[in-house]
Amino acid sequence: METTQTSIFRSARSLRIMTVLAVAAFAAAWNFTFLSPVLKEVAADAGVSKAAAGQLVLVSAVVAVVFLVILGPLSDRYGRRPSLMLGLGAMAAAAFGSAATSSFPVLLGLRAISGVGDALVLPSAYAAVSDYFEGKDREVALNVLLVPLGAAVVAGLPVVVLVSEVTNWHVAFLVFGLFNAGAMAAVPAALPGVTLKRVAHPHLLAHYRESYGEVLGKPAVIPILVAAILGAATWNGMVVYAGSFFEDELGAEGTAKALLFAALGASYVSGGGIGVVLARRLPPWPIAVPSGIAAMALPVLVVSTTAVVPIAVLLALIFAASRAPGVGALNNMILDLAPHSQATAISVHGVVFMTGAAVGAGAGGAAIAIQGYVAMGAVFSLLAAGALFALLAPASMRARSGAMSEAPVEGARLGPSG
Structure with a gap:
């Protein structure tokens, strides 16, 4: 087990582990956001409206939610490597299929398969951190894994464009x-x-009961999950419609749109770096709250300042940078509550995250249809306000969560399985 903070960055073994986990996280994040910059083109080729094409994102999120519930405990039971390989294989198969069709019903089915892949990869990649690192090293490593999530926007989406x-x-x-x-x-x-x-x-159903009982049997988890679902709705809703917003409101197409996505991703990556520094010095809750305040204020400001494009872009970049530290903090708060069921804990977080993404895609599309992008920004700021309210839950619940975070995390021993 790697136990010193410097080992994450200086040990060849740790670098190898973090690299493959980062690549897996990058693939899962890229899969989820893949359609954003080409949604209009996919809609045109498939012969459907832009709003209908947005359902390709929705179906992937819904399927991921369902399978996160099923597959998370299996990663705790059978190990991370099988789950990662199956998930990456599912996303590869779905991508190859999508490369060969413009049929909207077929694309829906393939996006459903890609949702299964996301449900396998994301919890296993994040839970694997706790298999190889502990204590502050684990908190730092989880924040490091936020970098490839942002890099999917920096590198992945510009590649798509x-x-x-x-x-x-x-x-x-x-x-x-x-x-x-x-x-x-x-x-x-x-x-x-x-x-x-x-x-x-030995009994699978009993394993499910034990795993979910460890995660959901604690009152302190409720405000964390509420904050996660509403925060995900805000962030992912903005990302889903970012490509259309850039074109329709900022007049950015082609290379200009690719550069805007790259800048957003770079800001997210920078925020991940800030999260790494903060995680070494602060417990998760004081990191999560400022991130929530930024998420509440910025969406409506971004869509309200399009008359001055540089200001709108700057606010969007700040929004992206402020997101990463909050995500890392919520991940660590969840894992602190379930030291023996790490993949299950991440899956529960993933369920609310994907549910929030589905809510964001649906709410954003409805708001745009009713009153345009200004309404979309107002809806997402309102959702973020709910997330912040959850984080400012009664002090007694925060104290219980904080007490759990001070407890040592039981480490895994290297061995032949998993």
């Missing part, structure tokens, strides 16, 4: 499929085996 401009969006899906296939091949070679933190119950 540029490949689609040079060829078409089908070729962009082909590139994504190849990336996932390569990541799947790297997992067994790069990740050491671990001994699971507890002996799995």
